[in-house]
Amino acid sequence: MRLGSSLFLIAVGAILYFATNLHVAHVNVDTVGLILMIAGAVGLVLGFVQQGLAGRSRRQVTIEDRRDPREPPVR
Numbered sequence: 001m002r003l004g005s006s007l008f009l010i011a012v013g014a015i016l017y018f019a020t021n022l023h024v025a026h027v028n029v030d031t032v033g034l035i036l037m038i039a040g041a042v043g044l045v046l047g048f049v050q051q052g053l054a055g056r057s058r059r060q061v062t063i064e065d066r067r068d069p070r071e072p073p074v075r
Contacts, residue, residue: 005043009037013032013035016029017034017037
């Protein structure tokens with residue numbers, strides 16, 4: 001889940017939970033809003049974890065200096 005979709009779920013869930021006064025038969029709109037906010041928050045955290053893990057998996061290259069230290073530096 002990307003950042004935008006996670007924020008969208010959180011926003012829609014917050015609107016349903018805090019800003020509506022709907023009464024739908026057999027559906028509790030407050031619970032649906034809470035579920036959407038939790039799903040968005042979990043998606044946001046997992047997205048950040050995935051992004052952090054992808055950043056660490058880059059290959060590191062080590063360059064060794066094999067010049068003789070007694071030689072003068074090259075200019």
